[in-house]
Amino acid sequence: MKRRGEPLVTVTIPMYNNERFIRQTIESILDQTYTNFELLIYDDNSTDGSYEIAASFKDPRLRVFKNERNLGPEGNWNRSINEVRGKYVKLVCGDDVLYPDCLEKQVAVFEKNPCSGISLVCSQRTIIDPEGKSLIKKINLVDKGRHKAVDITRKLIRMGTNILGEPACGLYPSSLLPYTHGYSARVPYTIDLEFWMQLLRLGDLYMIDESLCAFRISDESWSSRIGDMRYHQFIEFMEQTASEKMFEVTDLDMFIGKINCAVHSMTSTVGFKLFAGTAQEEGGFFS
Template sequence: MISIIMPAHNAEAHIQAAIDSVLAQSWTDFELLILDDCSTDETVALVQAYTDPRIRLYILEENLGAAGTRNYGIRQATGRYIAFLDSDDCWKPKKLELQRAFMQENKAALSYTAYDVMSPDGERITGHVEVPESVTYRYLLRNTIIGCLTVMIDTKQTGLVQMPIFKGAEDTATWLSILKKGHVAKGLTEPLALYRKGNASLSSNKFQMAKHIWQVYRKSQNMSVFTALTHFPFYLWNGLVKHLRTGGSVKLVK
């Protein structure tokens, strides 16, 4: 079975599209765990309207944030495989079927796929993220190419996975921790997911993410300043290239 972890916080605008993309999967042996992280809008009501028994809704009593919410869901999961989908993103219909078969064929502990980028309204494809066929620990330090919405983990190989509790880039820190144990992530080059991109400018959000990656280097991976500096410029460059290739722009400050 595949357990799908979907955190949700005030997600009424897009959560139905996300859920529908899961229910449309050609692979049907899954459970969808939706974790409501103290929403104040109609998120819970929208989820409760679904009657499919594979959907399990958890209403959290305190705000746990992205990592804490995912960790709670992972602990409730009963499937061998864990997949992640945020409440504003979507999957293509054969995502689970193709990725599960790919993992079994390659005996992969962690896999990911290419993905398309869609406009905020979901009406247009604005970009595409290509991925390599494999990613090592060193590669991921310099290029955070693995999209959380595309990841599938084989817990029979990794054991219980829990994301570190700090703000930003918790997913990348988690993949790094798995790869640091000697696993190599395997990639499906076919785009099987749709990422909903918000503001397309290179704004403070991008610089905030850079600060989060630095935190991953120093706190999660316990790197010295010198070692972190040997990787950080590569991360910045690769991040900029990915941003531009997915429909982003750069605003020059005069």
């Protein structure tokens, strides 16, 4: 139960060498129209000026921590959700951006539907380049409204790509965290999507049909370093998900999904080679 005086929302940033983008990320959170939140930033022993930039902000809602040693993405992401005080949680990577009414609109879904069985509220997202220019104004792969976990999972498998969005797209109740095993990088490319699936084991998805955040593609992001493993790792994720009986994934779902996954992988590879001269962010346009 949320205690008096505690923030309703915890926004957390697991940060590593995000010197180029972290100021814009932090500002986008502090400038939210919804103000009852805390912002926790966990620097994973960055070797650039990320920590100093984050620590320079003087806002009572913000706290910055620095790991004594580098924990890696899995370790730092899990540390970032270990001490949340909010009723709801949002994790934002250190190069992404929230649009001003993101928290307001996502919190409203939960607060207007108490005890509704919704475990995850997501929004559509915009894809931006390193300079913040919009490359795709709106990724829209899931219809507006409430979706049963079985239905949305089978659609995800058939489409062979992440239709729910990156961490910044989602907001979820902190009360569900004890019923998850946190973020797992066993399949690195789908660390965020695997966590969404944990939440969908516990309730339904609600999709807001607006772009409320921006996912940045750059050669500095973790997913960009995964490169050509994208296809194989997404197939591994699909197979893991299909093995769970509650999601009712069929052989036909998997067959269609593997074809679409291959198409997405090839298309995104070509797209990013054209964008930057190298395959900077495999899967970024379609993930």
